[in-house]
Amino acid sequence: xxxxxxxxxxxxxxxGVRYFxxxxxxxxxxxYVEVILAQSQAELGYIPxxxxxxxxxxxxxxxxxxxxxxxIYERVGHGFVPFVKVLADTCGExxxxxxxxxxxxxxxxxxxxxxxxxxxxxxxMVISEILDNLAKLAASNSNxxxxxxxHGKHAVPITFGFKVAGWIQNFLNDxxxxxxxxxxxxxxxxxxxxxxxxxxxxxxxxxxxxxAKKLDMKPMPIPLRNISAQKIEYMNALCLLATSxxxxxxxxxxxxxxxxxEVSEPFFHGTIGxxxxxxxxxxxxSKGIIANAQKLYSVPVSAYYSSTRPFEADSSSNMLFDGLLxxxxxxxxxxxxxxxxxxxxxxxxxxxxxxxxxxxxxxxxSEYVMxxxxxxxxxxxxxxxxxxxxxxxxxxxxxxxxxLLSNEYLRNTFSKEELECMLKPEKYTGLSSEIAxxxxxxxKIESDELKKRYKKRLEF
Numbered sequence: 001x002x003x004x005x006x007x008x009x010x011x012x013x014x015x016g017v018r019y020f021x022x023x024x025x026x027x028x029x030x031x032y033v034e035v036i037l038a039q040s041q042a043e044l045g046y047i048p049x050x051x052x053x054x055x056x057x058x059x060x061x062x063x064x065x066x067x068x069x070x071x072i073y074e075r076v077g078h079g080f081v082p083f084v085k086v087l088a089d090t091c092g093e094x095x096x097x098x099x100x101x102x103x104x105x106x107x108x109x110x111x112x113x114x115x116x117x118x119x120x121x122x123x124x125m126v127i128s129e130i131l132d133n134l135a136k137l138a139a140s141n142s143n144x145x146x147x148x149x150x151h152g153k154h155a156v157p158i159t160f161g162f163k164v165a166g167w168i169q170n171f172l173n174d175x176x177x178x179x180x181x182x183x184x185x186x187x188x189x190x191x192x193x194x195x196x197x198x199x200x201x202x203x204x205x206x207x208x209x210x211x212a213k214k215l216d217m218k219p220m221p222i223p224l225r226n227i228s229a230q231k232i233e234y235m236n237a238l239c240l241l242a243t244s245x246x247x248x249x250x251x252x253x254x255x256x257x258x259x260x261x262e263v264s265e266p267f268f269h270g271t272i273g274x275x276x277x278x279x280x281x282x283x284x285x286s287k288g289i290i291a292n293a294q295k296l297y298s299v300p301v302s303a304y305y306s307s308t309r310p311f312e313a314d315s316s317s318n319m320l321f322d323g324l325l326x327x328x329x330x331x332x333x334x335x336x337x338x339x340x341x342x343x344x345x346x347x348x349x350x351x352x353x354x355x356x357x358x359x360x361x362x363x364x365x366s367e368y369v370m371x372x373x374x375x376x377x378x379x380x381x382x383x384x385x386x387x388x389x390x391x392x393x394x395x396x397x398x399x400x401x402x403x404l405l406s407n408e409y410l411r412n413t414f415s416k417e418e419l420e421c422m423l424k425p426e427k428y429t430g431l432s433s434e435i436a437x438x439x440x441x442x443x444k445i446e447s448d449e450l451k452k453r454y455k456k457r458l459e460f
Contacts, residue, residue: 002330004291008284012337015122020115021330028061028460029111030083033215035059037107037190038097040210046203047097054094061460063090080104101199101207102190105225105318110188112322114215114458116234117186119329120178121454123241126336128450131171133343135443138164142436145426146262146353147364154364157357157425160262160348161436163251168439170244172446177237184230188212191223194312225313231321232307235300238332242293245339249289252342256283261352266345285342289335296331299324354425362400362423366390369404369422376413385409 002021003009019025035056042052065086072082081104088095099107142161147154190208191197197204205219212219220227255262265283303324309317357364366386373382389407393400404410404419414422421427 002327003334004288004295004331005334006284006288008288008338008341009334012341014333014337015125017119017122017329017333020119021326024061025115025460026111027064027083029115030107031059031061031064031087032460033107033111033114033211034087034098036211036214037102037207038100040207040214041097041100041203043210044203044206046200046207047100051094051097055091055098058091058094059087059098060090065090078104080108101192101204103193105313106190106192106223108318108322109225110190110211110215110217112325113186113188114217116325116329117182117217118458119333120182120186121457123332123336124175124178124450124454126340127171127175127241128447128454129340130336130343131168131443131447131450133340133346134164134168134171135440135447137161137343137346137348138168138436138440138443141348141350142433142440143426144348144350144353145357145429147357147359147425154360156367157364157429157432159429159432159436160350160353161440162429162432165435165439167244167248168443170247172442174237174241174244175446175450177240181230181234181237183218185234186217187220187223187230188215188217189220189223189225191220191225195222195224226309226311226317228303228307228317228321231325232300232303235303235324235328238328239297239300242296242332242335245289245335246293248339248342249283249286249293252346253283253286253290256286260356262349262356264347264349265342266347285338289338289342292331292334292338296328296335299328299331357425360400361393363390363393364425365423365428368428369410369419372414372422373410 038047038052038055038059041047042049064083068089069082069086072085073079076082084099088098091098138161140161141164142159144160145157146160146163148156148158188208188211189195190200190211191204192199197208200207208219208223252263252265254260256264264281265285267281271281271284302320306317306320370379370382370386373385376382377385385407389403389410390400392398393403396403398406401419401423405416410419
């Protein structure tokens, strides 16, 4: 089972990602790697140059006899041999040099990682769009005052732009993490049956390096088929990427509730939220992000168990990793596409945020008052004083300002106007606005860099 889909799935532009989950993409990648292998072997004198040219010319997806492939599959019971036999027949006399000196997993794993790399590039392009969206949100809401919350309760005031800056920082970390993994994850592994280059001998490492160069990958230092830690590392990175999206979705899901009313998802006329309640507008994008992200978090667990299988290769491990990687990619695709649309069309209700910031009648600014008093009495004494007054206001019908003014020390130290000013949420947002602007700029710069770095994408 892959991603969790609903009606929103059909309306989202997928940047060409879902094509890479098809059988056609799989077969095209196998052919592509087999051709690159033949070209590399010929270039190093391991097979005739004429054969490599013929393979390059004839090894095409359109030339494969899939009916014959299915017939062979039923007879031999091997998932890759039918492809090799049909591809060899397609290439005529040069076909005897197809799959020369390598084993199934050399081609399958290299092509799988090639596909993942291409999907990863498209993920980066979606992330660049998310960063564009967040850059705009942070800048346009750098001064939009709202309650900061800790443990589900009001803390001190912030701006919505500051909150968005936190989302941006998460994605910047995700990008760094994924890019740092590229050299370990996207490797070619042309090592033969067990990774010791038994069939190719001294040609083996050279062929592996050249194949990697032509594929714009790195050669696996020891092309052992049972080394899987890098795949788990990549799945873990995808999980952390999903948490960045999940966090946004969770906040939108919660604060779009009428009692908060601070944000809402983009709504398109004609969208129906309930078959019985005509008024319902549900957070469809957020729910899909949350559900798919939380399903993703459990995927790498199985990989840890499978990565410890003994000996130089194990087909049960190969089978499981293929499924886990594919499921991870499908889940992250749904998460990222929904996050892009959510951040692009998010409705920010500034008036409601301001109302919520004032809902406690100035209590949220208790720290501000305390720090003013601390300048004269010290932090501990000031905290004790303001704590007592804050609790008194919480437990009585008196307004916080009146409670403060009833205190002789405060009344003699500050004017009524000064205390009123200290209780205004917009007067105590710290560096929220500055941080929002700073990270808006960072998001835009990183977005532009991603578009440049990942614009070159392979089409099979």
